[in-house]
Amino acid sequence: MDPGLVDDSHLYLQATHRSQSIWDTSSTVVLSCRRREAASQRTIPFDQLIAPYLEAAGFLGVSQVGFMQLDWHLITALVERWRPETYTFHMPCGECTITLQDVAVQLGLPVDGEPLTGSLRYNWMLICNDYLGVVPPDMKGQRLSLPWLAEQFEELPPDTDIVSVQRYARAYIMQLIVGFLFVDKSNTLVHCMFLQFLFDFDQAGTYTWGAATLAWLYRELCRASNAQSLEIAGPLMLLQSGVQAASEQSGNMLLIYRWTFDRLSRSQINWTPYTPDIMASLPVRCQSGQAVWTYIGPLICFHLVEKHQPDRVLRQFNMLQTPPTISYTNQRLHQIDLRGKHGQDWRRIHAEHIGVLNSRYDFRVEAPTTSEPTVSENYFVLYRSITRRFITQEGAFYHCMYDFVDEVQTFSVEHDIEALGQICDRTTERVDHIIQQTR
Template identity: 35%
Template sequence: MASSSSEEQLCYGPEDPSLLFHQNEHISASLLANGTSNVFRVRRTESKVWIVQMHPTVKDLLDVWGFKGLLECGRPMRVDNELITALIERWRPETHCFHLPVGEVTVTLQDVQTLWGLRADGRVFTGRDYPIGYEDWPSKCRDMLGWIPDVENETKQGGLLMTSLIHQTTIPLGDGLYDYVYMQRARIHALILLGGLVIPDTTGCKVPFMWLNAFDDPFDVSSISISWGSAALAFLYHYLCEASVGRQRRDVGGPMVLLQLWAWERMPTLRPSFLISPMHTPYTPSGAK
């Protein structure tokens, strides 16, 4: 990318189009033509992730499943849509990098692990679009989550509504219950974290049914270790590429909270001032600051 013109103004187009061949479809082409672009709106339910109450036994299960670092961040964060839009304008799907005046940079697995504490190694997180071991999704939800979703709403939309999942967490859990009850609640919390923060889609309001297949055997999840970090990074790349070449798009999905944390960490001049000097606790994710 050209960093500046002879008049020392920012140039959005590539100096050599042989590599950055998507320029005609890229969002920066409209910036060259019009001088402005619309601000993307991040679709998320991240703020709702932190309002749910969690039983200590459920939290222990989530820690073992690999969400310990994410839970330690433990607070909602206001997303800067203008910052996200500015980064999307400099993202190139051909190279999966941000092309900035200072050079090319990108988000790495190390960043995901450092900021959120998610595993960077382990089994790839994938999904099959049919209920493994069951005839239909309502039956699987009944056994795995402890409730049957609304067939008219959730089943037709191909996913569990975030409002339904959060509503289930409002039902209090006592002590001394059967282990499977805590397992069911832990799966609900895991789906809320995935759909609301780690790998949200552009709807920002539902969680695909197929993600439930990853939690068939909770002990298997613990022992084999699913790489949640690689899933988050893959979703981030996917939605950045989708937004950068989709001129008609106004909403963007993916873990944009992670992207904002990365920008604040790697480009401190963009970071808000701390009211209190942050103290980083060892063995906790940097995002907790």
């Protein structure tokens, strides 16, 4: 059985990708999806008094997003098709991905503005005292306890002064930031680096919280796509919100999702879900930043630098998709994390990438628009030679059988050979039965 990938110059990290391990071993390992339950349940409750401050800082939209039950099997199946070389999901019908447009529309976060990065050389105890009005009794390096923070802001009395309301708003935003958007693998600790941007709420709204959120998700996807990874964190609601989960659950949902993606056709993807009518009904915050929705270049979140490549998914913008070019991922950047880097000034370290981001209007996609999602004539000729179409050997086998049956059925219909058509129907039923046995 052949998984595809005739030309490996595009997907050059295949040897360490989890799809290679799955093909070789038929692994059914499901990724653990990390989230902070306290934050997802809004331990620090929303109060209408803080709404103006959340709006100014760009977080009112996120505060209104409801709880979403994560489907670990679905997310795992998506990660298996995520490629860190291209920052896209490789489906049989082409590439697709989460873009700045998705972040803006779904979360209402600002995606056009100043990069979210800076120095870690602060007295964080002093910052906590000035911004929150409380000092943590014990800090783990540059992190404070999320349960402790929630205990300090259990409720907001109606006669509270403005300073206290602002402090409460900052604590609530920190809960959203570290518990909903920038989720990491720590269950109870919160990094203080984001707090430095929340003194002035109007100024906070000028930063690209949405772009930073997308950078965080990209990094988590890239890490999780490695064959050795067992978990994934980040804003996973963005990953799941655009995919229809199965209505029926069984013990082997991962296999079912794999099979579904193996057979995914162009018509089964809603490439442009944000219709003019939908966009017109959304708040202004969800429509802002359209000038950079097709920006090609780095996304920055402190130490993270990840690539936004809408040129590979132009069908999502009603533009003509041409064959993709080779995309090189900077492995040095991909290995950077915060461990042991308490005094770094990331604005200085990433100055080159910030320079590109500051010229973002000069790095936007230019392509012919189309009335419906369209690819050029030669797109699939190249794409099918450089993509990994199948994740498992079973998937490749089932696909070959279905293709054969489809071809014979077409022949039988055209030549009105009823008996042959019936045989093909029975064969298809047998294949379906085999699939059902894997559930």
